[in-house]
Amino acid sequence: xxxxxxxxxxxxxxxxxxxxxxxGTWRGRLxxxxxxxxxxxxxxxxxxxxxLKVYGSSYxxxxxxxxxxxxxxxxxxxxxxxxxxxxxxxxxxxxxxDNAEIDGDTISVSVDNQITVSHQRLSAKAVTVSIRIxxxxxxxxxxxxxxxxxxxxxxxxxxxxTAGEKRYRLFLSSDVDQKKVLVRFIYENxxxxxxxxxxxxxx
Numbered sequence: 001x002x003x004x005x006x007x008x009x010x011x012x013x014x015x016x017x018x019x020x021x022x023x024g025t026w027r028g029r030l031x032x033x034x035x036x037x038x039x040x041x042x043x044x045x046x047x048x049x050x051x052l053k054v055y056g057s058s059y060x061x062x063x064x065x066x067x068x069x070x071x072x073x074x075x076x077x078x079x080x081x082x083x084x085x086x087x088x089x090x091x092x093x094x095x096x097x098d099n100a101e102i103d104g105d106t107i108s109v110s111v112d113n114q115i116t117v118s119h120q121r122l123s124a125k126a127v128t129v130s131i132r133i134x135x136x137x138x139x140x141x142x143x144x145x146x147x148x149x150x151x152x153x154x155x156x157x158x159x160x161x162t163a164g165e166k167r168y169r170l171f172l173s174s175d176v177d178q179k180k181v182l183v184r185f186i187y188e189n190x191x192x193x194x195x196x197x198x199x200x201x202x203x
Contacts, residue, residue, distance in 0.1 A: 023049040053081040084182045089164035090189040092131040094142065099158040099171055100124035103150035107157060110143045119147055122157055131185070146174035146181075159183070 026045045040062070047056040054074050061067030098105050102123050109117035109129055121125045121134075131140060146155035154173050161168040172181045 022054065023047050058063075081178065081182070081194060083170060084186065085161065085163075085168060085183065086186050086188045087163040087166075087186055089131065090133045090135065090187075092133065092185060093162040094129040094131065095126035095160045095162070096120075096129070096144070097124065097126055097158040097160070098150075099156040101152060103152040104148070104149040105155045105157065106147040107155065108145040108147055110145070112140055126160075133185070133187045134190075135187060140185045140187075142183045142185065144172050144174065144181045144183075146179045 023135055024047060026047065028043045038074070041060045042062070044059045044061075045056055046058075047054055049055075056072060058066055058070050058072060062190065094109075095116075096107065096109070105122045106119055107122060107127070108115060108119055111128075111129065111131055116129050117127055129142070131142070133140065144157060149155045157172045159170040159172055161170065161183075170183065172183075174181050
């Protein structure tokens with residue numbers, strides 16, 4: 001559970017750091033609906049950058065006595081402005097919302113270079129795109145195109161990806177200089193992934 005939350009949080013701020021330093025402490029909140037253990041979890045990530053390598057620790061907690069800590073490491077390349085998500089299901093649902101204040105942001109969306117949404121205004125009601133994964137062509141690219149910046153620049157969107165039982169939240173931001181944001185989905189066969197993991201464990 002904690003690793004999943006860490007992945008979500010890293011994706012959430014990945015698109016907003018293009019003009020900022022990645023290192024330091026990042027904080028946020030994770031809210032839960034009825035039935036959750038706590039209505040609000042607090043999230044904190046402490047990052048250290050050495051070249052293209054990123055190291056750090058992530059915490060999610062309800063208070064100082066109830067928390068989970070995970071250490072992680074990865075690679076950050078500021079010249080590649082896109083998110084990459086591995087999925088193990090044949091159907092994806094993408095829901096685009098206006099992030100924060102609804103201010104008239106308008107987007108178009110293409111899937112594998114085919115326009116599927118054209119000049120749709122973002123609001124509290126989802127603009128939905130469904131993707132059927134091709135098991136032969138395992139990579140699919142989704143591009144959000146900012147058609148304007150609304151009344152409060154830049155154009156910001158909340159994208160919720162439903163991939164089987166998994167959900168991802170991405171905050172996408174684009175402006176007149178960087179009008180497009182790319183998200184790449186890569187299908188990974190669950191049986192193959194499990195086999196590789198077992199082989200790695202046995203070695």
